[in-house]
Amino acid sequence: MDEQGDETSEEVNGKDNEGIESKTEEEKIPMAKAQSATHRSIVGEELEFDPTYQKRKRRKLLLIILGVIATLVLGFITYYNLVHVEVEDFRDKPVSEVRAWAATNDVQMELTEEYSSDIELNRIISQSIDEGKKIRKGKTITLVSSLGLDPEETIPLPDFSEMTQSDAEVWIAEHQAENLNLVSEYSDNVESGAFIKLVIRDSDIDEAEYRRKDSATVYYSRGEEVFEKNISVPDFSESTKEEVQQWADTNEIALTFEEKDSNTVEVGKVISQSIEAEEKIAKKDEMKVVLSLGKAVVVPNFGELTMDEAVSYPGLAVTVNQKFHSKLSYGKLIAQSIEADTKLIGDDDPSITVTYSVGQPFLADYRGMLEGDLPRLFYDDYQAKGANINYIVKYVDADEVKGTVVGMSKFNEFVSTEFTVEIRISNNTSAPTASTPIEYEEDEIDPPIEIEVPEEPKE
Numbered sequence: 001m002d003e004q005g006d007e008t009s010e011e012v013n014g015k016d017n018e019g020i021e022s023k024t025e026e027e028k029i030p031m032a033k034a035q036s037a038t039h040r041s042i043v044g045e046e047l048e049f050d051p052t053y054q055k056r057k058r059r060k061l062l063l064i065i066l067g068v069i070a071t072l073v074l075g076f077i078t079y080y081n082l083v084h085v086e087v088e089d090f091r092d093k094p095v096s097e098v099r100a101w102a103a104t105n106d107v108q109m110e111l112t113e114e115y116s117s118d119i120e121l122n123r124i125i126s127q128s129i130d131e132g133k134k135i136r137k138g139k140t141i142t143l144v145s146s147l148g149l150d151p152e153e154t155i156p157l158p159d160f161s162e163m164t165q166s167d168a169e170v171w172i173a174e175h176q177a178e179n180l181n182l183v184s185e186y187s188d189n190v191e192s193g194a195f196i197k198l199v200i201r202d203s204d205i206d207e208a209e210y211r212r213k214d215s216a217t218v219y220y221s222r223g224e225e226v227f228e229k230n231i232s233v234p235d236f237s238e239s240t241k242e243e244v245q246q247w248a249d250t251n252e253i254a255l256t257f258e259e260k261d262s263n264t265v266e267v268g269k270v271i272s273q274s275i276e277a278e279e280k281i282a283k284k285d286e287m288k289v290v291l292s293l294g295k296a297v298v299v300p301n302f303g304e305l306t307m308d309e310a311v312s313y314p315g316l317a318v319t320v321n322q323k324f325h326s327k328l329s330y331g332k333l334i335a336q337s338i339e340a341d342t343k344l345i346g347d348d349d350p351s352i353t354v355t356y357s358v359g360q361p362f363l364a365d366y367r368g369m370l371e372g373d374l375p376r377l378f379y380d381d382y383q384a385k386g387a388n389i390n391y392i393v394k395y396v397d398a399d400e401v402k403g404t405v406v407g408m409s410k411f412n413e414f415v416s417t418e419f420t421v422e423i424r425i426s427n428n429t430s431a432p433t434a435s436t437p438i439e440y441e442e443d444e445i446d447p448p449i450e451i452e453v454p455e456e457p458k459e
Contacts (some may be wrong), residue, residue, distance in 0.1 A: 001371050005425075010056065011314075013181070013220045015329070017134050018209040019179060020185060024386075025420060028344070031241065036165040040129070040320070054310055062254065062440040065442060068244070074266070074430055083137055084134040084135065084136050084137065085105040085106075085107060085134065085135060085137060085143065086132060086133070086134055086341070087129045087130065087131060087132065087133050087134070087135055088101065088128070089131035089132060090124040090127050090143060091122075091125070091126065091127065092119060092123050092124060093123060093124050094122060094123055094124075095111065095122045095123065095124065095143075095145050096122075096423055098124060098143060102141070102157055103313040104138065106137040106138060107135060107137060107138070107139065107140070107141055108138065108139065108140035108141070109141060109143065110140050110141070110143070111143055111144075111145055112142070112143075112144050112145070113143075113144070113145050113146070113147045114144060114146070114147060115146070115147045115148065115149065115150040116146040116148070116149075117150075117176065118150055119146035119285040120146060121146055121147065121148035122145060122146065122148075122352055123144075123145065123146050124140055124143050124144070124145055124146075125145060125146050125325075126143070126144045127141060127142070127143045128141055128143070129141050129144035138336050149176050149212055150176070150298070151210060151211065151212050152211055152212070152213065153212050154209060154210065154211050155175050155177055155209065155211065155212055156208045156209075157180075157198070157207040157208070157210045157216075158171060158209070160195050160198055160218050161195040162272075163195070164193060165182065165220040168182055168220070169182060169219055172441050176212070177212060178212070179212065179213060179214060179215045179216065180210075180217075180218065181216070181217045181218070181287060182217075182220065182309070183217050183218070183219050183220070183272070184219075184220050184221070184222045185219055185221070185222060185224035186221070186222045186223065187222070187223065187224070188219040188224050188238035190221035190223075191221060191223060192221055192222055193220060193221065194220065194221050194225030195218070195219075195220055195221075195315075196219040196221050197218075197219050198216065198217075198218050198219075199216065199217045199219070199379045200214060200215075200216040201214070201215040201216065202214060202215075205281070205406075207437030208403065224417075225284070227282035227283040227284060227285075228282055229281055229285075230280060230282065231251050231253070231277050231280065231281050231282065231283070231285075232278060232279075232280060233273070233276070233277055233278065233279050233280075233281060233426055234247065234277060234309075235277035235278075236270040236273050236289060237270060238266075238269050238270065238276075239269065239270045240264075240269060240270075241257065241268060241270075241289075241291055244270060244358065246287050248287070251283065252283040252284060253281065253283070253284075253285060253286075253287055254285065254286045254287070255286075255287050255288075255289065255362050256286070256288045256289075257288075257289055257290075257291055258288060258290045258291070259290070259292075259345075259346075260290050260291070260292065260293060261292070261293045261294065261295060261296035261345045261358070262293070262294065262295070262342055263295050265285070265292035266294070267292055267293060267294035267315065267346065268291060268292065268294060269291065269292050270289055270291060270292075271290040271291065271292050272289070272290045273288070273289050273290070274286075274287055274289070275287050275288065293345040294345065294346060295341035295415040297315035297316060297343070297344045297345075297347045298341060298342070298343055298344075299336075299338045299339065299340055299341065299342040299343075299344065299352065300313065300340060301333075301341075302318075302333050302336045302339035302340075302354045303332070303333035306331065307320050307322075307331065307356050309355050310356075314349050315344075315350060316351075316352050317350050317351045317352070317353070318353075318354055318355065319350050319351070319353045319354070320355075321353060321354070321355040321356070322355070322356055322357075322358045322385055323355050323356070323357060323358065323385050323386035324358055324359065324360065324361045324382065324385050324386050324387035324417050325358075325359065325360070325386070325417070326360055326416060326417050328359070328361040329357065329359050329412050330358050331356055331357065332356065332357045333354070333356055333359050334356060335353040335354075335355045336354045336355070337352050337353040337354070338343060338352045344415050345425040358385060358446060360414045360415075360416070360417070361385075361387040361389055361415050361416070361417060361419070362412075362413070362414050362415075363383055363389070363409040363410055363411055363413060363414070363415045363419070364377075364381060364411065364412065364419060365408070366405050366408060366411065366413050367405050367406065367407065367408060367411070368404065368405060369404075369405045370403050370405070371403045371405065372402060372403065374391060374405070374423065378390065386417065387417040387418075387419075388417060388419075389415065389418075389419045389420070389421070390419075390420045390421075390422060391421045391423045392421075392422050392423070392424070393422075393423055393425050394422055394424045394425070395424075395425050395426075395427040396424045396425070396426065397426075397427065397428060398424075398426035398427075398428055399425065399426075399428060400426040400428060401428065401429055402428055402429045403424055403425060403426065404425070404426045405423055405424070405425060406424050406425065406426045407423070407424035408422065408424070409421055409422035409423075417451075
């Protein structure tokens with residue numbers, strides 16, 4: 001039975017094969033499926049054939065290979081990104097910001113500096129590696145930073161007197177003259193907006209040689225300053241000078257002081273003020289305050305006082321002098337060093353000299369005196385009191401001891417303030433020491449011997 005079945009199977013298979021070979025390729029596929037189904041029906045469940053197995057196996061292998069390649073590429077990219085950093089565009093950025101970037105990304109930074117009129121101070125001018133390129137960590141990037149404008153550059157100054165303040169501002173901005181300042185200040189003489197003056201700190205620098213580093217200031221007028229009258233004036237009665245000055249300085253008041261004597265207000269205290277208390281004034285307003293110098297000593301007319309009264313006049317240190325005078329009688333005032341009615345206040349010197357007349361000179365009798373005493377006597381008695389009275393000497397034979405005055409051309413009578421008297425001196429060396437003066441008649445006396453007696457200095 002089995003053999004017969006096998007034969008039948010072979011026959012069938014043979015026929016099938018022959019039939020299949022005669023078929024086209026399109027017809028072979030459904031026949032193969034039928035054959036496969038027949039085969040499965042013959043062998044049962046013992047064998048199953050998958051025609052897509054090899055295809056799927058090749059696909060899986062390809063995917064594995066691609067996965068490995070992708071992993072390697074990703075690893076390389078990751079590693080590359082770990083050891084490299086992309087360079088940014090640092091131009092015109094602050095140096096501090098670039099330093100922070102370099103520190104964060106472990107990149108060395110080499111910085112050089114140069115002046116620039118386009119890039120501000122401490123900002124980047126250029127970089128050695130362009131934006132977007134990679135740099136390995138630890139490597140160095142070179143950058144050039146700005147030192148700002150060249151301070152040594154010469155900028156000839158214009159004639160600011162021909163420019164308005166706004167024109168000057170434009171010129172300064174265009175020339176980047178950072179050390180040239182514009183100042184507006186109040187002026188009572190220059191109209192608002194007009195040029196006042198140009199001040200270069202170094203006075204030796206000419207305007208045509210001005211450099212950017214040189215400090216200068218251009219002043220323009222703000223016109224006359226007008227202040228509101230909103231400052232209340234205090235009552236300064238009994239206030240000191242220091243207290244008033246402090247108030248004036250605080251409120252910018254133009255304060256002036258005047259000093260005056262007072263019998264009632266203490267020295268240094270306020271007597272009066274030009275603006276009454278509680279009135280309103282503005283800054284820069286003028287105000288005058290009168291301060292006390294204390295009680296004054298009024299110089300009297302010493303012509304109305306005697307010499308004794310003058311010496312003891314209260315509050316004054318009076319020196320009384322006496323002087324001959326041909327026209328003023330004894331006791332009359334000739335002069336006083338400080339005029340009458342003058343007030344001596346505070347630190348004024350109270351010393352005063354008063355000169356009274358002692359009348360016309362009266363020539364005394366010097367007979368019996370010694371010649372050596374005459375210079376002193378004539379000075380004390382006459383010259384010290386303003387009378388230019390001198391003497392000439394004539395030596396005569398007489399019984400008196402040598403050097404004794406034995407005669408005078410005039411004595412015991414009034415003379416003028418300009419007078420010269422003749423004095424006769426004994427030249428007897430053998431006469432006794434005690435004797436009485438001998439009077440001689442005018443015609444008995446030989447012509448006198450004139451001896452120049454030096455004048456004593458006048459007072």
